[in-house]
Amino acid sequence: MKKIIILGLFLLLVQIVNSQALYRSFPSDVLGEERNVKILKPRNYSENPEKTYPLVIVLDGDYLFEPVAGTVDYLSYWDQMPESFVLGINQRESRYDESEINRESGFPEQQTLRFMDFVMELKQTMEDEYRVAPFTVIVAKDITANVASYYLMRKKIPVNALLQIDPDYSTLIQQNLINKLSQLEEYNYFYVATPESNNTLSELITQETDSLFATKKNLNLKHDKIEDTNKYNVSAHAIPRGLQFIFQEYSLIEGEKLLEVDLAEEMKYEGKENKKDMVRVIDRILEKYKMIKEVYGVDMKLRLVDLVTIAEYVESKKDWDQLIDIGVLAHKEYPDLLYGRYVEGLGYEGIGRYSRAIKAFNAAYGLQPAVGITKDDVLDKVELLQIKEKD
Template identity: 20%
Template sequence: MKLLLHTTLAIFLLTFISPAVQGEPNSNEQGYSLNVEAFHSKVLNEQRTVVVQLPKSYADNPDKQYPVIYRLDGAGNLPMMNAVLESLQSQNAAPEVIIVAIENTDRLRDLYPTANQDPNGPVGYGGGGEKFLSFITTELMPMVESKYRIHDYRVIEGASAAGVFALYALSQKPELFNAALTYSAAVWWNYGASAKNTVAFLKSSKELDHFIYTSIGNEGAPMRPYYDDMISGMRANQPAGLRWKNEAYAGVSHNLVTAASSFSAYHHLFLPAYLRAQQFNGDIDSIDEYYARVSQQRGETLVAPEWVIRELGYHYVGLQNYDKAIALFTHGIAKYPEMPDAYNGLAYGYEQMGEYKKALESVNKALALSTSEHDGHQIYVNRQTRLQSLLKE
């Protein structure tokens, strides 16, 4: 069996990133730089291989650090991951990431924390999860994070048995992993031991600033009852601060749940660079808090652009919540006192309220800060003319 696994891996690496030379960058068909890292693990006492995929901007940004996804079950997952992440990145809804794809040697041994005693599966298999986690945290992570520009936002991701391990890794090392993405995690293993462990972990955590994604397809017994019990337990014991998304895909088979779930998992994991109205809780101080969280995910400092604050103001004008709208427009001016659009936003809010004198004062400030070449200049002029006419009436 081990010979077959190693042969399959060798064929895959040759076709996926040929020519593959250990430690030297190669590229795949999607244009990403890939490194094959093969080394001897003292913890596992065997040779291990990972494929490290670097962002397309990596070489051009020598000072930039990137979040990292540790993807279980190897580099065969990279094409789908790239397609989904690129679609989100095109809308600035996800950062570029480094992906560390961990190839398997003995999957059942490594990915299940306990040996299985349930006759519905292979009895006696598993139980190597603790040692495998030690390999990742004491050997793999130090090697990867010393060699590549990774900041400390780490995601662990996997399906089926690997989903079980992802939940286990987060529960055992919450200080190392910020998120676990799991697809149809095989929590039935050993009479639901991992499901019970996950619930116990959440129950013992008063606060958890992490993200968990769980999903399932059309699974039946023995899987579904254990999974449903886990979800109920997680819901009843969700600690403060935890972001958690659970989804069920009716009619989707076990092996297709990853494909069905991936977009949603990344979409809910990563915070967009542009705060949307539906994500805003109405507290102006929360804008800075949101961007602090975005910055923490991405490893770089991001602040709310002027137009984002102004769009929030427009949203509340549409709701006729003028007090909140004016507060937001005023906040935008305080943050960006030299930007004419900020004053025009406030002028718009006052105009909609019927406060034409205040609106005129604001649009006059916008005009004072702009020139005829400014994109919004004619809009300011038109508003000024309209307001002057309204005040004469």
């Protein structure tokens, strides 16, 4: 039943994307001919003239574009990944010619090399014509996934992430893939999904390679062996899982993960008198957004929902001083909303500084309600604290 629901959602997303996509004939200097491409622009592109967006390039766009674009649109709507451009390249008549590898040398044939250069030509055109962030993902399947892997053989890797679905790797790629990945210096993501029956990747990506990459913080590598799938339906599962893996640093903060990281941090300093170097929750959220900008090229303000998550977590720990700092940060990010001042007031109330808390709540009263907190809630807080002050 779960598989049927996923496929049903997939078909719905395809229908939505079909009505939104831009179809374009692109004259290529590299190929010396025009090629058909499909482009899905981010939903709020025109409303955010200063914002830049990652680029997701889809090979085999004649059948992979719609499911990829639909998933990007869905995940970005729920803030699980940034809004992104999706560019699909139609290869219905040419995929075999443009994926041909020389059996003797192991390197791409000339037409395949021209196609690879054409993909980079398209990438450059997108960067010239639109506000594209310096983060590019290539999505490909079986033989085109093999072709995409050859970008790793170049001196300067022109992409930041590869999402590979049931790849049909050539011997040269199988022999050099792990070595090339280990040489990467910039922040990169390499996600490979295969049906349960495919054992080729299990032989390439083993526990030994996992330990090899454990110290390389810049490389994120995952082989996802998806149960109960075959070469036809594996894409429906791999696309959302792969995109979430690639954009894991962007996704919303979860309370459970905060607890896990916090416990690990406390264990590091257990028994130590000097704990001033402990990384606080507020520091981690600031580091997260710094990383979003550095890795994905997306400069964004702190999301209110993330601030609410860390505030609730810190309040549950009764870490009142840090709660005050979160309130100050929230007010800085959202000065028109009462939330920041309200949280600041909760912090001062927690440490027993009632007069200072009342001042913060009074400041909150003059601002706009947010996240379910009303002006009546603020007044209730003020009245209760005034009673406490008299006692």
